[in-house]
Amino acid sequence: MANSNVIVSSSPHIKGKDTTRGLMIDVLVALAPALICGVFYFGFRALFITSVSVLSCLIFEYGWQKLLKKPVMISDCSAALTGVLLAFNMPVTVPWWIPVIGAFVAVVIVKQLFGGIGCNFMNPALAGRAFLLASWPVLMTNFVPPFTTGFKLSADVVSSATPLAIIKTGTGFEELPAIRQMFLGNIGGCIGETSSLALLLGGLYLILRRVIKPHIPVAFIGTVAAFSFLFSRGSMSAVESLGYSVFGGGLMLGAFFMATDYVTSPVTTRGQVIMGVGCGFITFLIRRFGGYPEGVSYAILLMNIATPLIDKWCRPKKFGYVKKKTVKQ
């Protein structure tokens, strides 16, 4: 008697617990401390902007997939993650329509037009941010000091320069916040990038949960640290220079959460180290010689574009290809 209820499928018959959705949720969980810090320092408006961004991403993805009669995949949470990262990369002062436009660019143009999850060649959130920064440079760099915004923006708050912007000018170093304050996140900056402590906690969580491997963040942060240590500016000591470069901008967010984006980073360990070092080096170059005080996003985007090449170079050494001489006499 052949039993028709029996599943006859190919081995392996057991699978690991990881799912795409599970991994994405893990990343969202890892971003929670940074969101809490963002709300703590920049008020409820931080939560509002993040929610608008997440919702827009979900709606655009849902709408696109419905429109093209594709399977709706918003439950894999990748669009939600894009939304959070997009919001984390803008100042709290942006008007509500900024994240909506950013979400459109990220989800529809960068992600879906190229074939959906797994096919985009640039990190959607970062590409969205780059578009916004190029189109509305003033709105996107209107940073305010912590504890000056509630849910509403008050009109009389003066925008402040971020630590990296001060360093960029090369003078007025006495206005720089203490490194300890930067580590905690008590400085001006984008919603999700200021608290290195919260981001480090999240990054550690991802590594411990084996969602990401340490190679990209360690290589990225290590390279930035090394270069800023070696090439400090003006009157700044090497150690201070290292501290401000590592904790004073979007490096933690970029290194742990954006350069590690699976789709747009190399698949081999060796490729990932190259990715990290490349990101770090370009970040240093932009911060030092480029027109922007911050270079993390562009560095990652450039390395995203280089990823297919890196993957082509870094073929793992296949098992069984050493000592050919023993094959046949």
Added chain:
Amino acid sequence: MQKLTFKKGIHPNDRKEQTKTCSIEVLTPPELLYFPLGQHIGAPIEPVVRVGDKVLMGQKIADSTAKMTVPLHSSVSGVVKDIGLYLHPSGIKVPTIVIENDGLDTPADPINIWHIDLLDSDEIIQIIREAGIVGMGGAGFPTHIKLSPPLDKHISRIIVNGAECEPYLTSDHRVMLETPEEVLEGLLVVKHLFPDAKAYIGVEENKSDAITLLKQRVKAYPGIEILTLAKKYPQGAEKQLIYAVTGQEVPSGGLPMDIGCLVLNIDTVSSLYRALAMGQPLMRRIVTVSGNLVEKPGNYSVRIGTPFRHIIDSAGGLKDEPAKIIMGGPMMGVAGYSLDVPVVKGTSSILLLSKEEARVLPETPCIRCGKCVDACPMNLRPLLLNAYVLAEQWDKCKKENIFDCIECGCCSYSCPAKRHLVQSIRVGKQRTKNHR
């Protein structure tokens, strides 16, 4: 203590608790036994008995004159009931000899008990062939062929595979614990054929009781070493085991003997012992019966030819309709669709999984997470192979070394997108071969 291993691989939950403490239980053979003719790799064999013939336990019932083949023996005494097409565990109908058991177990005589010191290599090889011994890990490669490598291959290391890295399986573990002497004596037979080779038994660390016992018993057997292997899948894959023990890689497309290695399964080695010292051909094997649907999971000594259903019934029956029937381990075993198939020489286990355990999640797009790359013990890039197969780019498959894949399943296991990587690679190998 130093633990040997290979690079990459995965750490699945080993699910061995259910059966690892279950002593081997000898099952009474059923009334009807089925002997499919195809139980080995090599030339086909023909029946040497006819319907109605009386057969004795251990009597040869099928054979061939070809070199690359082994004979088949009846595991009970009785009468040949039928010779016809019956379902084989692999899911197809093959010529099968059906024997009605008379319950007497009258042995075929004479039983020859050999003393290896009085035999030369050719005689030993001949006895092994006549005993119908094949690799018992599943593939069924004739052991006497493995033990007679071409003259230009010098065997310097004999490795007995006690890794048993597949989840659920504990039969080798029980054999090592309960009859360590049979394993060691069997290994002596092999050592006798290759006097200047070193002999090792590699055991995964999760079987520490077996390691302790073997280390104690091995003192009486100079020239054999017990090695502790790290617990990792696929530690027992031939190439990975050799790498763990010797640090050498079997060349791509080559065989273990190309680097002087010979790998044998635990149950195979103990069958060698029984063939020479007890005059017994291969008639029984140890089968792990497990999975969450089995009332009494355990390890059973089963006569070859016993239908699965009989074994399951003896194991207390099932709690529910099985959703999946697996022969072999859950990583590399074959899923069948019926319990009405017999145990063959390569059946190392029968696993019965519930709907929950057997659930297949839908495939979603690859997110390029690289987890398959980090898992592949052959250092391949399964995500690319999968993409090339789906795009029917056979040249690229070849370039990406599709033929080096050992189908261990690590990639599919690790994939969060649940892509059917191994399945596609298997198809890809076939198509790439045909394409040339």
